[in-house]
Amino acid sequence: MEFDKFMLNPEKLKNYCDPSIFDFETTDEAPSLTGLVGQERAMKSVNFGFNVDKPGYNIYLAGSPGTGKTSYAKAMANDRAEKAPTPSDWCYVFNFKKPEEPKALELPPGEGKHFCKTMRELIENARAELPKALKEQTFEERKAQLVKEFQNKRSKLMDKLNQIGEEYGFRFKHTSSGIVTIPMVEGKEINEEEYEKLDEDKRREIEEKSSEIQVHVMKIIREIREEERELKDKLDNLREEMALSSLAPLMKPLKERYEKNESVKEYLEQVENDILDNLDKFTASQDESQGAMFPFLKTDAQTDDFFLRYEINLLVDNSDLSGAPVIVETNPTFYNLLGKMEYVNKMGTTTTDFTQIKPGALHRANGGFLILQANDLLRNPVSYNALKRVLNTRELRIENMGEQMGVIAVSSLRPEPIPIDLKVLIVGTRQIYQLLYNYEEDFSKLFKIKADFDETMERSNVNVHKMASFIYSHCKEKNLRPFTAAAVAKVIEHSSRLADHQQKLSTRFNDMVELAYESDTWAKIDDKNTVNKEHVERAIDEKVYRSNRPEEKIQELIDENILMIDTREKVIGQVNGLAVNDLGDFRFGKPFRITANTFSGKKGIINIEREAKLSGKIHDKGVMILSSYLGDVFFQEMPFSLSCSLCCEQSYGMIDGDSASSTELYAILSSLADAPIKQNIAVTGSVNQKGEIQPVGGITEKIEGYFATCKNKGFTGNEGVIIPKQNEKNLNLSDEIIDAVKEGKFNVYSITSISEGIEILTELPSGLEDEDPSEDSIYMRAKNQIKEFQKTPKEKEDNKNEEKEEKTNDTPE
Template sequence: MQSLSRNSQSAINQFTVKQSELYHACDLSQFSFETTDELEPLEEHLGQSRAMQALKFGIGIKQEGYNLFVLGSSGLGKQTTIRELLTEEAEETAVPSDWCYVNNFEQAHKPLVLALPKGMGRQLQQDMLRFIDDLLIALPAAFESDEYHAAMQTINEEYLRREEQSLDEVAAKAEKNNIMMMRTPSGWNLGPKQGDKVMSPEEFSQLPDEEQQAVTQVVEEVRDELKRILRQIPKWQKESRAKVKQLNREVSQGTVKQYAEDLKQKYLELDSVLHFVDKVTEDVIENTDLFRKYAAEMKDSSQTGSNKLPPDFNAYQVNVLVDHTATQGAPVVFEDHPSYQNLIGRIEHIAHFGSLITDFSLIKPGALHQANGGYLVLDVRKILSSPYAWEGLKRALSSREIKIESLEQLMSLASTTSLQPEPIPLDIKVVLTGSRLLYYLLKHYDPEFSRLFKVSADFSEDMIRDDDNIGLYVRLIAGIQQRNHLLPLDRGAVEKVIEQSSRMAQDAFRVSLHMGNLSDLLVEADHWARKQQRESIAKEDVQQAIDMRLFMMGQIKERLQEAVIRGIYKIATSGEVIAQVNGLSVIELDGYAFGRPSRITATARLGSGKVIDIEREVELGGAIHSKGVMILSSYLASHYAKEQPLALSATLVFEQSYGSLEGDSASAAELCTLLSAIAEVPLKQSLAITGSVNQHGEIQAIGGVNEKVEGFFDICRERGLSGEQGVIIPQSNIQHLMLKDEVCQAVEKGKFHLYAVSMIDEAMTLLTGVEMGLRADDGKYPLGTLNALIDKKVAHFAALQQQFAKNDHGKNRLLKRSSKDS
C-alpha cells in the first residue's frame, strides 16, 4: 500500500475544521445597552411575517369556507398570536345575538329557538319567571273574588232552578192525578195516593179493574215525563259546566292578558318573542286549574321572583343557551376539550321515578354556540382524537347550522323518542392549530378539509441570524423578561441566550423562534441569578440553566455512556480494525437529544452483487435507512464494475442494536466499512464518522451534528483524550456547528479533532491513512491506493465467478454425456 506523502498530510489539514467554525459566538458590541431593562420591548411578531399576513387575510375575509389552519410545532407562540389578533378583530365586530330555547306548545319534542339582541335573553328569562310568579298569585286571587263567586252562584242557581222547576211540574201533574212522587236513594218512585200516603198493593188490588187501569196509565204517563226530565238533567249539567268553563276562561283571560300585555310592551320589536308570549298566554288560559292547584301549595313571598319555577311550570320558562350580556365585541372561544358534546351541545336527562326524562330546559350549549358570531380556536390533534368530534364540526360548518343530536341518535343506536331542537344558524370563523404533519395528512386524505379550511398560516421555526434580526431578537428577549417580571439580562447573558437559540435551531446562522423554550430558559436563568443574589442575569446563570436542563434529562445518556466505558456496549476509540467503524446516531427523548456512537461492521465475499442490510432483513431498519444501504450497491457497481459483473456479496450491521433504526446519516460510515472489507484495509477506531452519501460518493448533510460530535467526544474524554481522536462530518454541516465549550477547548489544544469532507474518498483517506487514488487514462488506479486494492479485489471476484461458471458448465456437460452412454 502507498502511505501518505507530505502533500497528502497537508491535504488532510485542509479537512480540519477551523477553530472559529466550531462555535459561532454572538457579539453585541454594536449595541449600547448594559441590561435589557434599558431596551424597548418588541411588540411585533418577530420572524413570522408570512404567518401574520396569512392570519390577517383569513380573519378578515368573511366568505364561506375561509377558516384557518395554523401550522407549526408547539412553543412558537401560535396561541398567543392568535389570541391577540382575534381579540383585536373581535373588538371591532358587533356583539352577536343571544340564543334561547323555548317550549314548542304544539310539538313539545321540537323546541323552538329565539335569537335576541345582546343581553335580552337573560332579561326575557327573568321576565318570564316574574310573569309566571305573578300569575301564580293573581290567578288564584281572581278566582277568589266576590264577582267570581257571584257569577258562579248565578250559574249554579240557574241550574238548580231549572231542575227544580221541571220536577215541580211533574210533581204537580202527579198530584193532580192523585199520584205520589217520592225521592229515594235509588231514584224516584211513583204510586197511587190514598190520603197522605201511598196506597199499598193490597189496597190497590181491591180497586175496580177500570180504576186500576186508569191509575196505571196515569202513573206511566208521569213516569215517562219524569224520565224525560231526568234525561235532560245531564245536558243541563253540561251546559252549566260549559258556562263555568267560559266564566273561568273569561276570568283567566282578563287576568293573564293584562300581565301578558305588560310583558309584551318590552318586546314590541321582537316578533318571535311576541309570538312566544301569545302561545304562553293561550296555554296558561287552558291550564288555569294547574295554577289554582298550586295556589294552596305556594310558599311565602320568598318564592316570588326566584330563579326557578315549580317543575309543572317548566314549559313556560326560557332556556338561555348563550348570554352575551357581559360580552364586548365578537366572542373568542378557546375550547381545550373539543369532544363531540362540548362542540355541538348536548341534551341532558334527569331521573324521575326510575326513568330518564328530558325537556327543552335541559338543552346545554357547546363551543359552537358560545363562539357563534365570532371565533373558535381548536387544537386539531385533540379534536381528531375525540370520537365523532371532527365529523360533527365539518357537518356544522358545511350546513352552516348547529343541530344538537346525541351520539345515540347520530349512530341510530337508540330507538326512544328524544328532543329534536330547532337548528341554530351558524356564523363562525374556526381556527385550527396543529402540526404540519396533521395539516398535510388532512389535506391529502380528507376531501372536505380543503373546502372548509382554505387559509393556512405557517409559523416559522427559526429566522436568519443577521445584524438586523439580532437587534430585534434582543428586544424580543427584553420583552419576555419584562412581561414575566424577571431580572434584567446583562449583555453577556443576552449573547449566551442567542447562542443557545442557534443551538436549538441546529444552525449557527439562524435563531430559534420557539418562544416557549426561550421563555423557559429566561425563567430558569432568573432562578439561578436570584439564588446568587445578583441584580441582573449573567452569562453564568444562563449556562447553569442550560447545564441543569441537560443534567435533569441526562440519566439515560449517562447510563449508555457507562455501558460503553465498562465494555458492555463495544465501542473502540483507538487502534485499527478492518471493516469496522464508529458510526454516530442521535437519540431524541421528549425534546432532549444526545449523540450515541455505534459500531458498524461489514463482510465481503464472492457473491452475486447483493449488499445485505441485516437491520432491514429483520425489519429493524426503516425505509430511509434501507434506501441508504441500497445506494451503496449502486455506488460499488458504478465505480468498480462498469464493464464486469459485481461478483461480491456483502453484509452490513449495526452491532448491539436492539431497536429500530431510521435515517441515512450512517450511510457514509457503512460505505467506508464496506470499502474497508473489500480492500482489507483497517480503519482508525479513533475516528467516528457521520453523513449520508449519494450514488456518486458525495457526502451530504445530516441532522443533530452537534449532539453526534459531543456524544463521541464524551466517550473519548472518559477514556482519556489521546490527541488522535476526532469526528468526520459533512462539509455542508460546518454551518450548523455550535459545539459545547469543552469540545472547543479540546480541539484548540489538539486533543480532539473535527474534520469536514465532501466526498467519500476524503473520508476513506482520513480513516485509513491511505490515498484513494484517481483512475488514470488507461482506466487503472495507481498502485498502492485504496481504489487500486478495491478494483483488484472486485476483478478477482469476477474472475472467480467466471471460473466457477466454467467448472459448473463442464460438470453439466459431463453429466449429460454419462447419461447418454448409460
C-alpha cells in the same frame, strides 16, 4: 498529503451572538413585543381566514408543538372579537303545542337575564293576583246572576214538565242524581211499596203512560243540560274575562318590550292562553290539609311541577360580554361541544325537561370563535363527526349520544335546533392535517385555510431584537428578573442550536419560555436581581444533566471497553461511525463501530443487520446505493463478482437512516484495498450513487458524542470527525470543543466526496476520480483485489507457480 484545506476554522463551528448589538443593559430597557415572531406566512393565512366570512373558511393551524399556534390563535381571535358585535342570547322555553319539542328563542344580547326575571315575576304575580280577581265582589255578583238566571230557566222547564206529567198522572222532581219520575194515583204521589200493592191492570196502565211520557222527559232533560252547559261556558268566560282583566296589565310590559320579536311575541301569547286554560292551577289552595300533612299526595295543582312550563332556560347569556365570544374547549367531548339534556331522579325514575338542557362550547362560541386542539378532538370520533355536521348544516341540534351511535334514545325531547355562525380554529400537527385532508372528504370543504407555522426563522438583526423583546414581554408578564444583554445573547445562541442552523432561530417559543423560567430560578438561588449569562448556561447544563443519564451510561460502557471504540490504531475494514439517540426530551450522539469484510463471490453486499431483521428501510436503501456505486466505479468492464459483509458492531436494536452509508463505503474500500483506516477520526454523512457526500441530521450532537469519547480516552492531537460540507451551517458546537479545536486537540473535516474522505482516513491517494490513478491508490489496490477475486482456482495456482519460478530464477547461483 495535505488535509488542512478540509479542516474547519473555529469560527465556523458556532455562530456567536455579540451582546453589543443590543442597545440595552437589561431587558427592562427593551421594547415590548408586538405580534408573532418569525411566522409571517402563518400570520397572513390566519388574517385572511378571519377576513373571509363565508361558510367553510375555518382555519387549521399546523405546526410543531411549542411554536405558538395556540397563543397566536387566542390573541388573534380576541383581537377580532373585540371589534365584532356581541351575539344574541338564546333561551329554551316550553312548547305548548308540542311539549316534546322545546322552542328556541333568540334575544338581543343581555336581554336573556331580563326576560327570565320578568317571566318569573309574571308567574309569581299571576299566582297571587288571579285568585284575588276571582274572589272580588264584582265576579261573585256576576256569577250569582248567571246562576240565578239558570235556576229560573230550569224551574220553568220543570214546571213545563210537571204540566205534561199531570196530564199523564206523573210528577217530576229534580234531585242531585237527576230528574225523578213519581206516579200519582187519585191525585196523590205513591211510593214504591204502594206501587207494588196496585193491581196488575193499574200497574200496566202506569207503565204504558210512563213510556209515552219519556219522550217529553228526554226533551226537557236535553234542554236543561243545554242550559247547564251554557251556564258553564258563561262561567268559564266570566272567569277568563276577570282573569284576563287581571293578567293583561301583567303581560303588557313584556308584550310591549318584545313587540318586534315575532318568536317571543308568539310565545307570550301562548303563555297567556295557557294561563287562562289552566286557571284552576293558579287558583288552587296552596295549603290544603292533605297536601300540608302528606306532601307525597299533592296533586299537580298543589306542587310547583306544573309551573316549570313557564320557566325560561337561559342557554346562552352574553350580558357580560363585550364583542364576540372566544371559547377554548380543552375537553371536546360530544356533550361538551354540543350540549346535553341532564336527568333528575324522581321517586326512582329518571326524567328530564326543557329546563335540564345545558349548553355546549358551540353554543357559547356562537357568533364568535371556537379554538380546539386536533389531538383532543380526534380522541373523540363522535365529537368530530358532530362538529362536521354542525358546520355543514350551520345549525346546532342537541341530541342524545345514543342517537348518534345508532342505539335507542333515552330522552324523548327534541329541542329546536339553533342556527350557528362561528369560526372554528383547530390547532394540530402537519401530520394530522395531511391525514384529515387525504382521508376525510369533508375536511377540505370545512377547513379551507391552512396556517403553516414554521419551526425556524431567519437569524436576522430584526428577529434577534424581536427575540429580546419576547424575553422582556414574558419577563414582565410572569414577573421574572430582567435578562442582561449577555444573557439574551446566550439565549439567541441556544435558539440557533435548537433550530440546528447557524443562520436560523427556533420558533418553538415554549422552549424559550422554559429556559427563561429556569434561568430566573438560578438567578433567585444565586440571590441576583438580574439573569446573567452564567444563569442561562447553568439552566441549559442542568436541563441536560436531568436527562442525560442514558448518555453517561453508554459512555461508561465505552470507557470500560465493553462497547469497543478504538481512537488510536489503524485498522483495515473498520470505521468509527456516528449516530444520534433521541429520547424525546433529550438527544445525544454516540460513536459505533462499522466493519466490512470482502471476499470472492457474487452475493454483493450482505447487510448483516438486514439479515437479522434489525435494519430499517432507509438503512437498506443506503446499502443498496453502495452496491450501485461500487458497480459504477469497478464493474463497468467486467461482471459484478464481489461478496461483502457489512455490520454495525454491538448494535442490538433497530437501525435506520442512511447517515452511515458513507462510513460503510469507507469500510468496504478499506477492506478491498487492504488499506488501514485511522480510528481516531469518526465519520458521518450519507452518499449517493455518484459518490457525493450528502448532509445528515443531528450533526452537532454526533460531534459532541465522539468528542466526549476522545476526551475520556485521552487526546493525542489527531482526533476528529468528518462531516458533509453542507452541514457546516448546522454546527453549533459547545465552547469546550471549539477551544479544543483552537488548541489543535480536535479537528472537524468538511468534505464533498468519497474520494476526499478516503484520503483523510487512509492518507493514500484515492484515485477514484482520476483518469490515470497510481498503482498505490485506493482505486487500483481495490481493483486489483477484485481481479484476484475473479480468478479461478487454476489461475490462482498458476500464478503461484509463476511467482515461485520468478523467485527461483532471481536466486543467485
